[in-house]
Amino acid sequence: MATATPLPLLKQDLKVGLVQMLPGSDKANNLVQARNKIRRAASMGAKLVVLPECFNSPYGTDHFPEYAEVLPEVNQEGESETFKALKDIATEHNIYLLGGSIPEREETSGKLYNTSLTFSPNGTLIGKHRKVHLFDISIPGKIHFQESLVLSPGKDITIIDLPEYGKIGVGICYDIRFPELAMISARKHGVFAMFYPGAFNLTTGPLHWELLARSRATDNQIFVGVVSPARSKPTDAGYKAYGHSMMVDPNGEILCEALEGEELLVQDLEAGRIEEVRQGIPVYSQRRWEVYPDVAGVGKEE
Numbered sequence: 001m002a003t004a005t006p007l008p009l010l011k012q013d014l015k016v017g018l019v020q021m022l023p024g025s026d027k028a029n030n031l032v033q034a035r036n037k038i039r040r041a042a043s044m045g046a047k048l049v050v051l052p053e054c055f056n057s058p059y060g061t062d063h064f065p066e067y068a069e070v071l072p073e074v075n076q077e078g079e080s081e082t083f084k085a086l087k088d089i090a091t092e093h094n095i096y097l098l099g100g101s102i103p104e105r106e107e108t109s110g111k112l113y114n115t116s117l118t119f120s121p122n123g124t125l126i127g128k129h130r131k132v133h134l135f136d137i138s139i140p141g142k143i144h145f146q147e148s149l150v151l152s153p154g155k156d157i158t159i160i161d162l163p164e165y166g167k168i169g170v171g172i173c174y175d176i177r178f179p180e181l182a183m184i185s186a187r188k189h190g191v192f193a194m195f196y197p198g199a200f201n202l203t204t205g206p207l208h209w210e211l212l213a214r215s216r217a218t219d220n221q222i223f224v225g226v227v228s229p230a231r232s233k234p235t236d237a238g239y240k241a242y243g244h245s246m247m248v249d250p251n252g253e254i255l256c257e258a259l260e261g262e263e264l265l266v267q268d269l270e271a272g273r274i275e276e277v278r279q280g281i282p283v284y285s286q287r288r289w290e291v292y293p294d295v296a297g298v299g300k301e302e
């Protein structure tokens, strides 16, 4: 599984904006808030701006059907409120916009997905990722969540080409727990970064959010960005997101990290850093595929 992608993977320095915003129940207002924060990121020089998971609705299985929109496929036009708003904002600021995720309703089947849309600076929809691994967990006394009650899983790895910079991979939240997705994106497709809009919670966030972001970066020696909604007040009802959006470098170091509240992070990603890290710790070329020839087959019978 060696990559044939020419180096450097990140062709020039890239300023990235990570928007940790607090979505409420008013979708139109969430879109206004997103627009304002993206404008600020663009004014600070960000050329790729990333929003959090479920940025235009509260996060919860009760809410997904109500907020779901019909979304187009890559390179097609859409009519939905959020599609139009994101397209418009990307064009207005001449930026790549990775629009976190929103609930999607597939028109023909009626199935719901947790879906991320990415736009180019001219407003073309260049990426669409449906959350592949649904968040179904149950930790007694702490948290029970079952996305699969209402959502269907996506089936594809999503790689997006930003021609002047290189390729990125996209996962949504729980997808980060599955190293295969990032590994295939890095080794087979040569991405320079994985971005995960995600809404971890107050049980799993402190335990695993940073650990997973740094692990995916270190496993693959690529940049990793994780973008969370801000945490709502302790007195507010509903799901409490962990916050702590962050950007991690290919050596697993945290480049920047938000606290719990609303915050905008703008971070330079340095071209050449991936190659520098891979030269220093050359695990990338030291894999012993003959020892584990069929990693993809492991666990199939479980």
Ligand SMILES: NC(=O)CC(=O)C(=O)O
Pocket: 134, 135, 172, 173, 174, 175, 177, 198, 199, 200, 201, 204, 205
């Ligand atoms: N919300 C998620 O999809 C994932 C999460 O909170 C976790 O993995 O923990």
